[in-house]
Structure formats: C-alpha cells, structure tokens
Amino acid sequence: MYKTTREVRGLSPGDPARVRGWVYRHRDLGKRVFIVLRDSEGILQLVASEDSGSEVLEEARRASIESSIEAEGIVARDPRAPGGVELRLKSLRVVGRAEDFPIKGGESIDYLLDVRHLWLRSRRLTAVMRIRDTLFNAYRDFFRGRGFWEVSPPMLTQAAVEGGATLFKVDFFGKPAYLTQSAQLYLEVLIFSLERVWTLAPSFRAERSRTRRHLYEYWHLEAEEAWAGMEDEMRLVEDLVAYTVKRVLDERLEELELLKRDPERLEPSTKTPYPRVRYSEAIELLRRKGVDIRYGEDLGADEERILTEYYETPFFVTHFPLELKSFYMKPDPGNPGEALAFDLLAPEGVGEIVGGSQREDDYERLLNAIRSRGLDPRDYEWYLDLRRYGSVPHSGFGLGVERQLMWIAGLDHIRDAIPFPRFRDRIYP
Ligand code: 4AD
Numbered sequence: 001m002y003k004t005t006r007e008v009r010g011l012s013p014g015d016p017a018r019v020r021g022w023v024y025r026h027r028d029l030g031k032r033v034f035i036v037l038r039d040s041e042g043i044l045q046l047v048a049s050e051d052s053g054s055e056v057l058e059e060a061r062r063a064s065i066e067s068s069i070e071a072e073g074i075v076a077r078d079p080r081a082p083g084g085v086e087l088r089l090k091s092l093r094v095v096g097r098a099e100d101f102p103i104k105g106g107e108s109i110d111y112l113l114d115v116r117h118l119w120l121r122s123r124r125l126t127a128v129m130r131i132r133d134t135l136f137n138a139y140r141d142f143f144r145g146r147g148f149w150e151v152s153p154p155m156l157t158q159a160a161v162e163g164g165a166t167l168f169k170v171d172f173f174g175k176p177a178y179l180t181q182s183a184q185l186y187l188e189v190l191i192f193s194l195e196r197v198w199t200l201a202p203s204f205r206a207e208r209s210r211t212r213r214h215l216y217e218y219w220h221l222e223a224e225e226a227w228a229g230m231e232d233e234m235r236l237v238e239d240l241v242a243y244t245v246k247r248v249l250d251e252r253l254e255e256l257e258l259l260k261r262d263p264e265r266l267e268p269s270t271k272t273p274y275p276r277v278r279y280s281e282a283i284e285l286l287r288r289k290g291v292d293i294r295y296g297e298d299l300g301a302d303e304e305r306i307l308t309e310y311y312e313t314p315f316f317v318t319h320f321p322l323e324l325k326s327f328y329m330k331p332d333p334g335n336p337g338e339a340l341a342f343d344l345l346a347p348e349g350v351g352e353i354v355g356g357s358q359r360e361d362d363y364e365r366l367l368n369a370i371r372s373r374g375l376d377p378r379d380y381e382w383y384l385d386l387r388r389y390g391s392v393p394h395s396g397f398g399l400g401v402e403r404q405l406m407w408i409a410g411l412d413h414i415r416d417a418i419p420f421p422r423f424r425d426r427i428y429p
C-alpha cells in the first residue's frame with residue numbers, strides 16, 4: 001500500500017512506490033514539474049515529466065502548495081533531491097486542492113500565531129512535536145519501570161497550592177473554584193493507598209508577567225512518594241531527566257538535526273549524579289559574578305541564567321529559605337530557617353525545570369505554616385487530615401514539560417514547545 005517518505009528513501013532504484021501527503025514545495029519547469037511531498041515522517045521529491053504522461057503532468061501543475069496528494073512512481077537516485085532519492089511519477093491525484101497558502105516565509109511571529117493551525121505543518125514545529133511525543137512515552141516508561149502508579153487528579157479545585165497570585169478563578173455554579181496549579185495535594189492523598197504515584201496533566205498559572213519561559217496553561221509531570229526524603233527524591237528526578245534525555249538522543253536525532261540542536265550538548269546530561277548547590281552557595285556564586293543579591297531574595301530568571309554558566313548539565317539548587325517557598329515544605333531539622341526543597345535548573349540559560357521538596361508531615365507545624373501565610377485552614381481541612389491519620393514522611397516534585405522540551409530542543413521561547421499556547425490577548429486557535 002502506501003509507503004512513508006522515510007520508507008521510500010530506504011528502497012532501491014527501480015522499485016515502485018505509492019505515497020501520500022502534502023505539497024511542501026512546487027517548481028514548474030514546463031516539461032517537468034518538481035514537487036516536494038511532506039508527510040509526518042519527512043519529505044520526498046516527486047518528478048512529473050513527459051514520461052509520466054500529459055495527464056500526470058497537468059495534475060502536477062494543479063498541485064498547489066499544501067494540497068493533499070496521492071502519487072505512484074518509480075524510485076530513482078538523484079543527488080540533487082533532498083535525501084538523494086526521488087520518485088518518478090506514473091500517476092498523481094490531487095485529493096484536496098489548497099487555496100493560495102497564507103504562509104510563504106518571512107512572516108512575523110504575531111502573524112504565525114494567528115495562523116498557528118496552519119503553521120503547525122512546518123517542519124520545525126513537527127520536529128518539536130515528535131520530540132514531545134518521545135518525552136511523554138519516556139516519562140511513562142520510566143515511572144512504570146520504577147513501580148509508580150499513574151493517577152488522575154482533578155483540574156477544577158477549591159484551593160491554592162502555589163500561592164493565590166497565579167490562580168485562575170472559575171465560576172462554579174455561583175461559587176468560586178480554581179483551575180489547578182499543581183496536582184500535588186491530590187497526589188499526597190493517593191500515596192496513603194498507592195505509596196508511589198505520578199501524573200501528567202495540565203496546570204494553569206495566571207502569571208502576571210509575560211516571559212520566554214512562562215505559559216498560562218502547561219503540562220505538568222508530578223510524582224509523590226511515601227517513605228521518601230529529599231535526597232531520595234532528587235535521585236529520582238535526576239534519573240528521570242537523564243533517562244528522558246537519553247531516549248531523545250536514541251530516538252530523535254533527525255529532529256534535533258533539523259532544529260540545529262547539537263546532540264553533543266545533551267550527551268553529558270545522560271549521566272548522573274547532577275551537581276548540587278545549596279541556595280546559600282548559589283547566592284555566593286552570583287555575588288562573585290557581580291550580581292546584587294542577598295541571602296533571602298528569590299532567584300529570578302536572570303539569576304538562574306547566570307548560575308547555568310557554571311554547569312553543562314542540569315543541577316540542583318537546594319535548601320531555600322523557608323519564606324521563599326510554599327506552605328507545605330518541611331523545614332530542615334538541622335537548620336529550621338531553610339526548606340528541604342530543591343529546584344532542578346537546566347543548563348544553557350534555561351533555568352528551573354523542576355521544583356520539589358520533602359513535605360511537612362506534622363499536623364501542628366503544617367497548620368501553623370498555613371496560618372502564617374494568611375491561608376484559611378478550612379480550605380485545607382482534607383489536606384491536614386492526611387497528617388492526622390497515619391502521617392508518613394514523603395516527598396515529591398513537579399516538572400514543567402515545556403520547560404524541559406525547550407531545553408532539549410534548544411528553543412528560545414516556550415510557546416513552540418506546546419502546539420496551542422494560550423496568550424493573554426489571544427486564546428485562538
Ligand atoms: O515550582 P512549581 O510551582 O512547583 C509546584 O507546582 C509543585 N507543587 C510541584 C510538586 O512538587 N508536585 O512548578 C513546578 C514546575 C516548575 O519547575 C516549572 O518547570 C513548571 O512547573 N512551571 C511552568 N511551566 C510553564 N509555565 C509556567 N507558568 C510554569 N510555572 C511552573
């Protein structure tokens with residue numbers, strides 16, 4: 001039946017082949033028409049000439065850019081064709097003729113967002129989406145291999161996890177509800193039965209500023225483990241990230257090449273352990289580089305970018321001051337001003353891709369932490385219950401899928417790591 005462009009490239013000269021896809025390039029030289037066909041696997045040159053017959057030649061002329069076509073022909077080698085192989089046509093049918101395609105090259109980023117539904121056909125975005133698929137598969141394989149249960153938390157919630165400032169409010173039959181910022185609290189519920197759980201789901205953040213690394217809707221990989229401390233969790237995170245990078249290097253080299261992403265830059269990140277630096281040391285490193293920052297201040301995108309200059313793999317920043325972090329984090333017993341918390345920062349300027357911690361497992365201390373942050377304990381009654389009925393030391397983390405993809409694919413903006421990014425001024429398409 002039909003062969004993919006990739007399969008045709010593996011055939012021998014003289015072999016017959018049928019293909020289908022979309023017209024990526026079109027060149028009419030009168031006696032010959034060159035079409036570059038695009039399918040989900042790549043591209044292939046098709047040639048209609050007088051040998052193909054006048055009907056085929058006529059149909060090839062009609063096959064405008066982005067028309068869908070079916071074709072049949074004989075494989076031939078030609079060093080001028082992309083991939084060195086072309087198909088000399090015996091038949092051709094335009095399935096859906098395309099009107100004048102609005103994307104011709106050189107359009108503004110804004111315009112390309114307006115026509116995102118068409119721009120997603122670009123080879124560049126196709127390569128990113130294929131790497132994204134590999135990451136999703138790798139996450140699942142990793143957690144299955146480690147004996148974690150995959151669970152499904154709700155997207156509609158009634159309380160904040162990561163602070164009220166970035167909550168999206170929803171009118172839920174006249175009462176306020178929120179789009180989830182993180183599945184964490186629900187994963188914590190589920191460890192009391194399943195012990196080790198994970199999920200991959202959307203999270204929502206009403207971020208106030210527009211940056212290269214923030215989305216309003218993003219995909220969040222989260223895991224939670226009973227009987228695990230911060231160190232256990234960091235080992236889990238580095239194993240996960242190293243494994244997924246390796247999977248991309250094993251399976252998606254062509255896509256990386258198309259994106260002009262040097263695989264050599266990713267190779268060191270397939271090995272663990274990743275470096276660890278305490279927050280207090282990170283402040284020192286930054287001050288040595290002339291950054292005006294003091295202990296107690298948060299690391300922003302700029303500070304993180306500077307820190308990444310010290311490492312060629314992802315690295316952990318640990319033991320943040322308690323006030324900088326969310327209410328659920330456990331203080332370090334040896335140093336109660338600091339949280340048993342870690343961020344994983346990706347190299348090459350990307351910065352934070354994972355946030356995780358050991359959780360406060362003591363009822364009174366958790367209640368105090370909730371109160372001291374001005375939160376209403378009534379909103380967290382069920383969460384507090386977990387500390388009243390068989391509490392257990394536990395830890396977990398969340399990884400921003402688009403952040404990781406941005407790093408791996410070498411993207412300069414997070415919007416291209418997700419097919420349909422949402423923006424404040426446009427929720428289209
Ligand atoms: O650091 P965050 O806010 O941590 C949590 O939500 C924890 N409750 C997770 C947990 O322990 N289960 O978010 C986790 C990660 C960040 O490190 C970042 O990679 C990503 O989610 N992230 C975003 N990605 C894209 N756009 C945004 N607006 C993001 N906000 C966070």
Ligand code: MG
Nearest residue numbers: 343352354355
């Ligand atoms: Mg964070």
